[in-house]
Amino acid sequence: MTEAIEIEDLHKHFGQNEVLRGIDLTVGTGQVVCVIGPSGSGKSTLLRCVNLLEQPTKGTVRVRGVEVTDPDVDIDEVRRTIGMVFQQFNLFPHMTALQNVMIAQQRVLKRGRKEAEVVARENLEKVGVGAKCDAFPAQLSGGQQQRVAIARALAMNPDLMLFDEPTSALDPELVGDVLAVMRKLAEEGMTMLVVTHEMGFARQVADRVVFMDGGVVVEDGPPAQVIGDPQHERTRAFLHRVLHPEG
Amino acid sequence: MADEPKTAEPGRARLSPRKRQRISRGVQYAVLTIAFVALVVYADWGSLAQNFAQPDVAGQMLPELFTIALKNTVIYSVGGFAFAFVFGLIVALMRLSTVGPYRWLATLYIEIFRGLPALLVFLMIVFLPLALPGFEVPGGTYGQAILGLGLVGTAYQAEIFRAGLQAVPKGQTEAARSLGMSAARAQITVVIPQAIRIVIPPTTNQFVALLKDSSLVLFLGVSGEFVELTKFGNDMASTHANATPILVAGLTYLIVTIPLGYLAGRLEKRKGTAR
Numbered sequence: 065m066t067e068a069i070e071i072e073d074l075h076k077h078f079g080q081n082e083v084l085r086g087i088d089l090t091v092g093t094g095q096v097v098c099v100i101g102p103s104g105s106g107k108s109t110l111l112r113c114v115n116l117l118e119q120p121t122k123g124t125v126r127v128r129g130v131e132v133t134d135p136d137v138d139i140d141e142v143r144r145t146i147g148m149v150f151q152q153f154n155l156f157p158h159m160t161a162l163q164n165v166m167i168a169q170q171r172v173l174k175r176g177r178k179e180a181e182v183v184a185r186e187n188l189e190k191v192g193v194g195a196k197c198d199a200f201p202a203q204l205s206g207g208q209q210q211r212v213a214i215a216r217a218l219a220m221n222p223d224l225m226l227f228d229e230p231t232s233a234l235d236p237e238l239v240g241d242v243l244a245v246m247r248k249l250a251e252e253g254m255t256m257l258v259v260t261h262e263m264g265f266a267r268q269v270a271d272r273v274v275f276m277d278g279g280v281v282v283e284d285g286p287p288a289q290v291i292g293d294p295q296h297e298r299t300r301a302f303l304h305r306v307l308h309p310e311g
Numbered sequence: 312m313a314d315e316p317k318t319a320e321p322g323r324a325r326l327s328p329r330k331r332q333r334i335s336r337g338v339q340y341a342v343l344t345i346a347f348v349a350l351v352v353y354a355d356w357g358s359l360a361q362n363f364a365q366p367d368v369a370g371q372m373l374p375e376l377f378t379i380a381l382k383n384t385v386i387y388s389v390g391g392f393a394f395a396f397v398f399g400l401i402v403a404l405m406r407l408s409t410v411g412p413y414r415w416l417a418t419l420y421i422e423i424f425r426g427l428p429a430l431l432v433f434l435m436i437v438f439l440p441l442a443l444p445g446f447e448v449p450g451g452t453y454g455q456a457i458l459g460l461g462l463v464g465t466a467y468q469a470e471i472f473r474a475g476l477q478a479v480p481k482g483q484t485e486a487a488r489s490l491g492m493s494a495a496r497a498q499i500t501v502v503i504p505q506a507i508r509i510v511i512p513p514t515t516n517q518f519v520a521l522l523k524d525s526s527l528v529l530f531l532g533v534s535g536e537f538v539e540l541t542k543f544g545n546d547m548a549s550t551h552a553n554a555t556p557i558l559v560a561g562l563t564y565l566i567v568t569i570p571l572g573y574l575a576g577r578l579e580k581r582k583g584t585a586r
Contacts, residue, residue, distance in 0.1 A: 147489075157505065
C-alpha cells in the first residue's frame, strides 16, 4: 500500500539559512504523527513543504504516491486532497463562517451552492460551531475560529490533514475544544501530520512522535518511547524544558 | 534648592508658563479682531455684492446649472473614475507581478502620469488627432474627457490598490492556495475583495480630487451641451460681465465634495472598528 506521505532527503534553505538539512519521514495512511521540537527547528517548514507552500531546495516529497516536488504535477489538484490548518487560523474575514467553508467547495470542487451549504453545515456541526454559521470571523473566539478553519479543510474531503501549531495562538482555556476536535478526527482514521507543543495530545493521540532539532529528525518512534523514554540527550533536554518550564 | 520654584528668585521674576500662554492667546485674539474690523471697514461691500452675489444673475443660471453643467461634471468624473478604478487595479496587479517586464511597465506608467500635470495630459489629448491623422477618441467630447481623467486617475488609483493588496496578510493567500485554489482564483476570491475594503477611504478622496480635475475639460474646447461646472460658470460670467456665476459654480462643487469628504471620514473610522 502507498504511504500517505513519503519524504526523502528534504533540504530547504532560506538564503544562507539551512532550515531543513536532510529529512526522511514517512506517514502511513491513517496514522497520526506529531512533530515536536524547539522553535526554529524547522517543524513548520517541513509541514509547509508537504503541500508546497514552501518550495523545497532539494529532495522529494510524495503524497499518496504522487511526487509533489515534480514540476509537472498539478499542485492545485494535490492540494485539494490535503487539508491544512494554520496557527493564525487564516479565515477569510470578509465571509461568514458558512461562506468560509463553502467557498472552496464551490470554486475548486465546483459543487453547487446547495450541496456546498449542506456539506458546510455538516462540518461546522461536527466541530461544534454549528450555531455560528452566520457569524464573521471577527465575531468568533480564537477557538471557534480555529474550529471553523478545521471545518473549512474537512469540507474538501481531504485524504490527509496538516496542522501547523493549531493551538499555539489560543488562550489556554480554548485549547481543549480544538484538541477535542482533532482527537475525534484521529479516532475516525484521518491521516494527520501535526506540528504541536501539546505533549499531552502527542502522547495520547499520536501513533508516532518525531523530535526535530536544527533541521534534522533526531528521534522518531512511538510516543511512549520518544516522550516517555527519550534516547537522545537533545530530546531529553527539550522535553525537560517543555514539561518543567520553571526548572 | 530643588524645592523652590524658579520664579521666586527675587528681582528676576519670570512669567510662569501659564501666564505666558494667556498673553499669547490674548495677542492672537487681538490680531483676529483687528483683521476683522479692517475687513468690515475697508471692504467695498456694495461692489462685492454687485460683482459676486447678484440674485438675478444667479437666477439666470437655472436650470442649466444642474441639467447641463452639474450633470456633465458628474458624467466626466464618474466616467473617469470608473476608467481609473478598472485600469488602476490592472496596473496595481502588474506592479506586483512576478514577471519583471510587467512590473517595469506598471512602474513607468505610474511615474509618468503621476508626474505630469493633468492639464498637460488634456492638451495632449487635444493634439492627438494631429499626431495620428484619422484617429478620434471614441465617444467624442465625453470620450476625450473620460480618457484624460482616467489616464491620470489610473496612476493614483494603482498606487492605492497596490497598498491595499499588500495590506492583505500573506496567510490569506496561503489558506486559499492550500484549499486548491489557483493563484488567480485566490486573488479574485480572497485577496482583491479584502483589498477593496481597505482602499475605500483613500479611493473616496481620490474621487473628490478627480471631480475637481474635471474642470480641466475646459481646455478641450467644449461648448454647448458639453460644458461642465467651471466652464459654465466662466461662460456665464463673461456673458453678464459679472462674477456671480463663478461663486455659484463653486458652491455647487462644494455641495458634492463636502458630503463626500465626510463619507470618506466615516468610512475611515468604520474601518478601524469593523472587519
